[in-house]
Amino acid sequence: METRVAVISLIVTQPEAVEELNAILHIYSSYIIGRMGLPYRQKNVNIICVAVDAPQDIISAMSGKLGLLAGVNAKTAYSNVIAKE
Numbered sequence: 001m002e003t004r005v006a007v008i009s010l011i012v013t014q015p016e017a018v019e020e021l022n023a024i025l026h027i028y029s030s031y032i033i034g035r036m037g038l039p040y041r042q043k044n045v046n047i048i049c050v051a052v053d054a055p056q057d058i059i060s061a062m063s064g065k066l067g068l069l070a071g072v073n074a075k076t077a078y079s080n081v082i083a084k085e
Helices: 015-027 056-067
Strands: 002-012 032-040 045-054 072-084
Touching: 002 015, 002 056, 015 045, 015 056, 045 056, 056 072
Parallel strands: none
Antiparallel strands: 002 045, 002 072, 032 045
16 A cells, blocks of 8 residues: 655634544544644634645545534645555
């Protein structure tokens, strides 16, 4: 199976979404390389960056679920780094 390195960028505008967002990230925790969160208090948003190494369909599913959350905007950037497991 091929895995790919990608970054999922999240902008969270509704604090109520954080609990469900964390639950989704927990489900996919085995694919997560690391994450960084920045609270931007002046604009009342949180900026989260999640680095993953997973099969293409897993990355798409995770990004899709995160993007469906109310108050969460998700965008994914894929690298050309593809490896066979």
